[in-house]
Amino acid sequence: MGEVNRVIVIGWDGAGSFVQSSETPQLDAFFRRGASSLTTQAVMPTISAQCWGSMFYGVTPDKHQLDNTRAEKERFPDGSPYTSVFKLARQQWPDAKLASFSSWEPINYGIIETSAGVHTVSMPDAELAAAAGAYIQLNPDVKLMFVHFDLPDAGGHRHGYNTPGQWEVIAQTDRHVAIIMQAIEEAGLLQDSLIIQLTDHGGGGAAPTDHGSDHPLDLTIFWSCAGPGIEPGSEVPAELGLIDTAAVIAHALGLMPSDSWDAKLPLGLFK
Incomplete structure (x- = not known):
């Protein structure tokens, strides 16, 4: 496995596995660059705070x-x-640059610990994409960064999921993510970054415009990553769940996982 100098996580809120029905050329190319799955499982209940919380903290919502x-x-x-995982990184590197750009502001103040010292920005999706891209180009030494787009979930609530x-x-979110990917490439960071793209939950299972149930439409998500040690065009191990993202990030950055975590690193993800 090559050296990973940073991890960048890009979250598509409420996109489930529905990206396969959308025009997503950026994500399609990303799948070819690394490992991907359209059958990864979220956590219950399939609601944003519970799901993003499990991704960050590596433990179940209860x-x-x-x-x-x-x-x-x-x-x-x-x-x-x-x-x-942000606090874990802060404990390892007291002076490291950590950042969260989220269109759903509670992620930045209600989910991530204040004591983790994360640089936080909250704004609408289109503005967020530009701001996150600019941050990457100005801060190539960022160690861990999270970017969150809310449009897929808002679209599901408004129009119905899938x-x-x-x-x-x-498709619009894919264009926003393309701005970030371009910034990463232009900054010369592709080769030594682990990039994860994923969603927190789906929707439309128990109710056409809602989520929260254990119905497969709510619970099934896409998960993908690319970077050092990841085989291009490979499949994500079936046992990986959303909750295991914390363990993947920790492994890539060389952090000792928290003893409290339920998150596990799936065998075979890194070659």
């Missing part, structure tokens, strides 16, 4: 206790026994 209401109204308690209306905003 442990991190995050939900949308709590994330919107409170800050994640620094006294929690659970440690996010419908032409949502497919159009998924």
